[in-house]
Amino acid sequence: MATPASGPSVLTRRGVLTAAAGTLLLSACGRESERTTAVARPTPGHELVVGATLELTGRGAALGVAQRRALAISAEAVNVKGVAVGNLRRTVRLEVLDNRSDPRLAARQATELGQREDVHALLGGALAETSMSIIGAAQKLRLPFVSLAFGDSITVPLAQRTFVYKVTPEAGDVARRLAQLIDTQGLRRVVLLVEQGLHGDSGVRAMTGALRTTGVEVVRTVRLPRSTDGATRAAEQAVAARTGGVVVWATAPNSGAAARALRTAGFTGNLFFDAGAVAEETLEGGNALAVEGAYAVHPSSLGGSTMANGSATGRAYRDLVSQYIRRHGAYNGFAPYASDALLLITTAAQLAASVDRGRLRAYLQNQVTDGMAGMYSFTPIRHSGMERHSLGVYRVDAGAWNRLS
Known part of the structure; x- marks a missing residue:
């Protein structure tokens, strides 16, 4: 595999894509040779160490x-x-x-991981607030960090995010699809019900602009409290506006709690979710009736398009779903952002022929990869890499997400 002689500073996008093509060819040759020789195994004592700081407990545990x-x-x-x-x-x-x-604990963990010489990259931060707290450590320690959170401010301003990347879709891309859907359904007035914090802030900006272009009026913007227990009052304010549609821009479990509170308050119109709502909790238990018929914009893996794909990515996704169901029960199709983050990091290591942090960062920012959740295209001036065409429109029918377009 060719490696640029002058280091990361002279890497070009064309060079990385050429190297990627070479990697694919070598992989194909390797598969051919494996038919007659033993399967290659990892070299003992050599590792690619990836740190992960995740919300395994607390309000972000659903993700x-x-x-x-x-x-x-x-x-x-x-x-x-x-x-x-x-x-x-x-x-x-x-x-x-x-x-x-x-967020404070996430920042300390990122610092501790980054100070270890054996840690080569970092992923995590399913909540925007935890991801934002990790950025300072990642930048200071020059540790490539792939965020799993929703929120456009995670990767901008770029000058302060040179080691930071994001696998979730841009708020603007999601908002445009939702606005088109609302417009085609003939709704002219909607309420935005958005969670507090960075993700909600991105949603307000994106939805306000997208709806303006379609001529749909935002009658009221209501903020959801951070705790699911306080959704009742916010829902009552949204229902009082008397519109036929409510856009719920919130991550699970807040999204499901908001839907339940809206229906309890008497709302009978259409519900629209951003991609952050798609998690097992949104369709389970007391949320099931409330979210029936609701719409969401989400990466296309939710509808099984990756499952039907005969590529290596498709096979990996089928294996992931099979193993997930076997170990943890029903799989509701949430996009495996962490799996894609790991794929991006390992691909960067392959292309760089190195686990050096600077070279990993250089190859991350010039990478085009077909992931399980969607297609990613990173450039030196774009670190939020999911392509907009990876998004689809879904509706909850009989307790499951079904793709409409």
Whole structure:
């Protein structure tokens, strides 16, 4: 595999794509040779160490636990053969810490991981607030960090986010799809019911602008409290506006609690969710009746398009779903962002032929990868890499997400 002689400072997007093509060819040749020779195994004593700070408890556990499960399954799959880094095959070792949904704890964990010479990259932060707290440590310690959170401010301003990347879709892309959907249904007035914090802030800006272009009026913007227990008052304010549609821009479990509170308050119109609502909790228990018929914009893996794909990514996704169901029960199709974050990091290591942090960062920012959740295209001036065409429109029918477009 060719490696630029002058280091990361002279990397070009074309060069990385060329290297990626070479990697695919080498992989194909490797599969051919494996038919007659033993399967390659990781080189003993050599690792690619990825730190992860996740919300395994606290208000972000609905997202964090699911990501830990997917991450563990994907790491096991990678380690069957290891990651080809230069002339070695490295084993992926995960260092997973519970940040308890506490931004201060997440920052301390990121610092501790970053100060270790054996940690090569970092992922995590399913909540925008925890991801934002990690950024300072990642930048100071020059540790590549792939965020799993929703919130556009995670990757901008770019000059202060040179080691930071994000796998979730942009708020603007989600908002445009939701605005088009609302417009086609003939609704002219809606309420925005958004959670407090950075994710909600992104939603307000994006939805206000997108709806303006379609001529739909935002009658009222109501903020959801951080606790699911306080959703009742916010829902009553939203219902009082008397519109036929409410956009709930919130991550699980707040999204499901908001839907339940809206129906209890007498709202009978259409509900629209952003991608942060898609988690097991949203469709379960007391939320089931409340969210029936609701719409969401989400990466296309939710509808099983990746499942039907005959590519390596499609096979990996099918294996992930199968293993997830076997170990943890029903799989409701949430996008495996942590699995894609790991894929981006391991691909960068392969292309760089190195686990050096600077080179990993350089190859992350010039990477085009077909992930399980969608297609990613990172550039030096764009670190939020999910392509907008990876998004689809879904509706909850009979307790399941069904793709409409």
